[in-house]
Amino acid sequence: MANFHLYFASCALLLILRPSTGLPVRNLSPEYHAQCPELFKNLLLNIKEVLKSDDLCSSIMSDTVAIKSKAETVLACAPALAQTSSCIGQSSSSFSENECLSNITKDLAHYDALIQSYLNSSLKSPEKEAKLLNPTLGIIKSLRENCSLKAAEDDDSSEEDVAQTWDAGSFNNRQEMCKMMRGFYVRTITINRAMGYISAGDYKK
Structure with missing residues (x-):
């Protein structure tokens, strides 16, 4: 009986925590499915290489x-409960593609602003770090232009929001950036899993 109550409470908690939205599910174009998942994979590989570099985390x-992004990507992009549990009353419609993509868009805006702000802060090796991080910015730009749910000017993040992260010391700035790029790597793993789930389309059945 105790196990049943724990199971029921867990299902109820998931129902409460999962974000709800009245937005309709978009029909993503074949071009989106072909291009965007690949771009997100490239972003993940790029961040992995950035973290290996001696120019950032040495x-x-x-x-x-x-992870300081205000986006709720982990929760919004969680697979529909019907796909992962037997909680009574849950159906695949509890997954919102728009909600997931909207939060991914917020993440992209946040990390775009974060990296640009960092490159304008006090750095030990400005040229090396710019060379290291500019490719990341390039991939993010492509994603925001081609794979975002809303226009860039509507995004909630800005350089001003993250500029307070940095101080006058290049080592402290680099240490903070290293920690946040690790967070970006973790978040990008979540995003890639979400893109795979969206591409599979099982939640629409």
């Missing part, structure tokens, strides 16, 4: 991961 002893 001599950073902490292995802390920081």
Whole structure:
């Protein structure tokens, strides 16, 4: 009986936490399905290489991961409960494609502003770090132009929102950026899983 109550409580909690939206599901074009998942994979690989570089995380002893984006991508892009559990009353319609993509768009805006703001802060090796991070910005730009749910000018993030992250010390800035790029890597793994789920389209059945 105790297990049943725990199971029921877990299902109820998931119902409460899952974001709801009245937005209709978009019919994504074949071009979207062909291009955008590949771009997100490229972003993941790019961030992985950035984190390996000596120009960013070298001599950073902490292995802390920081995620400061206000987007609720993990929750919004969680697969429909009917696909992962037997909670009574749940159906695949509880997954909102628009809600998921909207939060991914917010993440892209946040990290775009974050990286640009960092490159304008006090840096030990400005040219090396710009060379390292500009390809990341290029991929984010392509994603925001081709794979976002809303126009760039409507995004909630801006450089002003993240500029307060940096101080006058290049080491402290680099340490903070290293932690947040680790967070970006973790978030991009979530986004890639979400894109795979959207491309499969099982939640529409």
